[in-house]
Amino acid sequence: MTYSMTPRDLARRTSAAVDAAVEAGRDLGLTVTDARVLHDLFSVVVHLAPAPVVARVPTVLPPCTDLDSLADRQRAELDVTRWLADRGTPVIEPSPLVPPEPVRRDRFSMTFWRFVEEDRDKEPDYAANSESVADLHAAMRGYPGRLSFLSAAEPRSITEGLVLLEGHPDLIGPADLDRARREWRVLEPLVRSRAAFEEAFPGIELQPVHGDSPPANVFSGVDGDLYADFELVTLGPVEWDLAALGPDLESAYDRGARRNGMRTLNEDVLGFVNAVGMLRAITTLALVPQLPSLVEYLVPAVDQWREMPFAGGVAH
Template sequence: MSDPARGGPFSGERLAEVLTGVCAAAGLDPEGATLIKCTANAVFRLASAPVVVRIGASTALNHRVEKVVHVATWLAEHDVPAVRLLPGVPQPVTYDGYVATVWEAVPDGGRRPRGRDLGKLLRRIHDLPEPASWLPPWLPLADVAARIGEAADLADADLAFLQDRHDEVADQLARLEFPSPPSLVHGDAHLGNLIPGPAGPVVCDFDSSSLGPAEWDLTPLAVGVIRFGEPAGRYRELARTYGMDVTRWRGFPVLRAVRELKLITSVLPIIGTRPAIRAELLRRIADVRSGNTSARWARYT
């Protein structure tokens, strides 16, 4: 386990301490905060103000938080419906090796986002002018490699399999030629990253944003239908509204393999403190190892 003095896997007590430290640095009150999600990030909604605090669990990926701030600022400048950074707080906020961002909470209300909403937002994002040099190139397996490298409490055989799978998929990906020109891509574009709001859905979570192929942003929902049993109509809405069906492209099986590897490894930094997640992680590894391409997975919670 990482030295907690320099960040590291979350425990309940450590997480409360980090939230308190981040809020102190940002001039906020953590009392009564609600933990919304804790996988690759711990996400809190404060009770004292309409604010969301997002703390990265993987210290190996701290470097990408600066990019998240740039992307959020860029989308705001172009009036794209997206979550907004909290004004008046220098971002990102650091505390004891952890890096956090602080956001305006989206007001309650609004209908549940649909595939067509995601299609409209992705088309708008992909049609933006090419951002400045702060946007990194699309390297979808970089976070996978980082998480494998810092994984704790996983059997050597499983780690070796994940490393071999990473190398195999990376080789396949390097040989792909994409039909779309590079653009800003969200990087993790599924319906769970759309938040309902009174004025319509807004997009969140820019950890994986980069300059890359539009086809990548159409992949998560397609894989969600296959692996999580999401209604196929959601993906059909996305494809119809956006104007492309990535599942009909010859490179889709490779993009699917990349997406599944990311879905497997996203929780590696925290499995030592989240026993409930371990069983699902090991099941996903077993399915890929055995070549079971139709097995349904459960969401990490």
């Protein structure tokens, strides 16, 4: 089995990310004397106190993601969120105190955001969040920038993850891995080609979407909820943002869609995005050596996937 990072290794990586963020912030003219880690999973999120600025430093990345491709993705996120904020959409926006560009320091590429005080007493209301995603989609429809089709699916990462998992029978068994490969042969053409998707799902329009389960990425600020974490912003069907959330939250989204004069979710497209989302979860197992705690999140997803229709019911 491939070497897995130890708790000491993880602590060193977090410390290196914090140091890089502090140094980069100071080089940009920020006063930083009391940096504090707010979150540490796929990214280290650091409040560069006393400056009202948060640095987000991705630390757990697929092997195929280099700093150049990461920076391209970060530029799209910064541009979309700044555009939305300028039009009054409630988002966590890029910090106005530094240029809205990713900054490379050491082996990290990071972005800087306005610090917002969290309401730690508020429990997430995922039904309300899901309904409000329709408001976000309505706001994003007019975004004029260029976004790649379904880049949030990270097809190269899925392909390479399936190869890497061959060496991890402790994480996924041969039968499950064989099914995942066969499903990906069905789904990959629809992920990689806009034309193939549109042929398979005629009449399903594409638009800018959040890309990473926005009902789970609504930040409870003391002055109200804000959409956050547009790291995977992409061009796709609105169903992508509701993948794997289940009928109750899908119905909540549909209420918001009708209120906005938008179409409700399409069952066939939901089957497709749910299947792709599950393959993304399965191939994320390949990142467990970088972040061992992922196992507890991903094993239940594998169990759920085994009960789902093959490739989400997409014809093959």
